Amino acid sequence: MDDRPDNRQGQPPHTRPESPPSTAGPASPTLDPVLERLDRLSDLLMRRIDRLEERVRSLEQDNGEIINLLIAVKAGLEEASGDLIAQLEESDDGTGQDDGSDDGSEDGPLFEVPCGPNMLH
Numbered sequence: 001m002d003d004r005p006d007n008r009q010g011q012p013p014h015t016r017p018e019s020p021p022s023t024a025g026p027a028s029p030t031l032d033p034v035l036e037r038l039d040r041l042s043d044l045l046m047r048r049i050d051r052l053e054e055r056v057r058s059l060e061q062d063n064g065e066i067i068n069l070l071i072a073v074k075a076g077l078e079e080a081s082g083d084l085i086a087q088l089e090e091s092d093d094g095t096g097q098d099d100g101s102d103d104g105s106e107d108g109p110l111f112e113v114p115c116g117p118n119m120l121h
Helices: 032-095
Strands: none
C-alpha cells in the first residue's frame, strides 16, 4: 500500500468516486420508481378485474332468477289461455250460436285471471 497522502482535490481522503450504474446488477435508481409504479398499477388492475368478475357472477345469478321468473310467467299464461279456451268453448256450447246482437249488457266475467305478485309463487 502506498503511504503517501492523497492529494486529490474535491474528495475526502477515504472515499471512492461513484461508478456509473451497471446493467448487470440490481435495478438502477432511475428504474426503481418505474417498477414500483408498475407494481402499483398491476395491483390496481388485478383488484379491478376481481371486482368485475364478482359483478359478472352477480349479474349471471340475477339473469338466472329472471329467466326462472319468465318461465313461470310463461307457464301461467299457457295455463290461463288453456282455461280461457275451455271456458269459451263451454260458453259457446251452452248458449248456442252467437246471433251477433250486442245489447251492451255484460253477465260478468267469464273467467278470472290471477294477477299480482302472488301469481308467480
